[in-house]
Amino acid sequence: MTMAWIWTGMVVLSLAFGLFSGTLDQVANAAMTGAQSAIELSFSMAGMLCLWSGVMEVMNTCGLSRALARLFRPLLRRLLPEASQDQETLAAVSANVSANLLGLGNAATPLGIRAARRMAAGCGGTASNELCLLVVLNTASIQLLPSTIASVRAAAGCQTPFDILPAVWFSSALSVTAGILTAKLLAHWGGRGT
Amino acid sequence: MNFSSLLIPLLLSAVALYGLEKRVDVYTTLTHGAEEGLRVLLRIIPALVGLLTAVGMLRASGAMEWLSGLCTPLLEFLGIPPETAPLMLIRPVSGSGALAVASDLLSSCGPDSYEGRVAAVMLGSTETTFYTIAVYFGAAGIHRTRHTVPAALAADCMGFVASALAVRLFFGAK
Numbered sequence: 001m002t003m004a005w006i007w008t009g010m011v012v013l014s015l016a017f018g019l020f021s022g023t024l025d026q027v028a029n030a031a032m033t034g035a036q037s038a039i040e041l042s043f044s045m046a047g048m049l050c051l052w053s054g055v056m057e058v059m060n061t062c063g064l065s066r067a068l069a070r071l072f073r074p075l076l077r078r079l080l081p082e083a084s085q086d087q088e089t090l091a092a093v094s095a096n097v098s099a100n101l102l103g104l105g106n107a108a109t110p111l112g113i114r115a116a117r118r119m120a121a122g123c124g125g126t127a128s129n130e131l132c133l134l135v136v137l138n139t140a141s142i143q144l145l146p147s148t149i150a151s152v153r154a155a156a157g158c159q160t161p162f163d164i165l166p167a168v169w170f171s172s173a174l175s176v177t178a179g180i181l182t183a184k185l186l187a188h189w190g191g192r193g194t
Numbered sequence: 195m196n197f198s199s200l201l202i203p204l205l206l207s208a209v210a211l212y213g214l215e216k217r218v219d220v221y222t223t224l225t226h227g228a229e230e231g232l233r234v235l236l237r238i239i240p241a242l243v244g245l246l247t248a249v250g251m252l253r254a255s256g257a258m259e260w261l262s263g264l265c266t267p268l269l270e271f272l273g274i275p276p277e278t279a280p281l282m283l284i285r286p287v288s289g290s291g292a293l294a295v296a297s298d299l300l301s302s303c304g305p306d307s308y309e310g311r312v313a314a315v316m317l318g319s320t321e322t323t324f325y326t327i328a329v330y331f332g333a334a335g336i337h338r339t340r341h342t343v344p345a346a347l348a349a350d351c352m353g354f355v356a357s358a359l360a361v362r363l364f365f366g367a368k
Contacts, residue, residue, distance in 0.1 A: 003291070006287065007244060010248035014252050014255040017252075017255035023255050027254045030247075030251045030254035031247055031251050034243075034251065035247050037246050038239065038242035038243040038247070039239070041297050042239045046235055049235055050228035050235075051231075053227045053228055053234070054224035054225060054226070054228040055205070055206065057224065057227025057228075057230065058209050058210070058218065058224050061213070061223045062209070062212055063216065109329065112330060113330060113334070116331075117333065117334050117335075119334070125336055127336045127338060129340075131334070131336070135342050135346070139327060139346040140321060140353070141321040141353075146318035148317075152293065152297050156297065157304075157305060158305035162201060164315050164364075167357070167361055167363070168318035168319050171353055171356040174352055175352045175356060178352030179348060182345040182349070183342075186340075186341035186344060186345060190340065
């Protein structure tokens, strides 16, 4: 329902602004061309998006996600010490993180949910500190090759759509760190399990 | 020759060779993955139709500019280009909405402009926070989410500030 309110808000605000500042002609024109530009954008993104999904699939099949999961296991064991007691939870969390890194959102979500379910068992609807942290990790984007963004840039006529990679990595790292630190701090202040 | 013209062919060859070495049918797997990409795209096209219409109307009416103007003092203080204000507002709520706003911004400012790069980095380094929280806690049967939302939003805010900082660091000031 949230999107229904946002969408209606955007359209009504455009009408109000159009009436108020005399841009109604442009607004009407934009309303008629917007849908077309969505299809054009999707078409110009499609090739690159499909290619990189294919490359990611190959990397995944070659065992890259398993290797990444192994790589992140020690770090996750330190971040989520209680959940890591359970081998199956730890396996699901590390597979979730590695799928996120490879940009396989469709694979990452069910893995993360499996881990979240196990961590939520027997806590009566209240998120534990570690479950909060797991969700925060998933709301922060950690992606090695952000192919959707690269395809949007290519669709806009960019010759080197991947040149923002180092900047994306830098910014993602800072963002994830800020999320973890805030979660740890708030968990500390808020006391345990309340 | 620049970094990414070496990176992409090199990455493709490396992945293919490594796959063959692991006895993976690289080509079939690639096409399978491409099919998955097409499915993702099919799922977001209807949302893009709705959202690009609304975003286009907002821009044409002048409301987008007014919204950016409203946030300018705060954003300039943080070193963030004010043009990205609508993107930051919609980013935590809707993934396809953010894609629509970013693509609108890329075509109006140019993909290699300072604003365009910051918008792309923002899109790449943040997630659809509220959607993710709803999916995870919904599936796990959690009602009291405690400090998840503030911590996730702190990560988003840091991501936005860091995006502008990263573009200045790696591409120089505007």
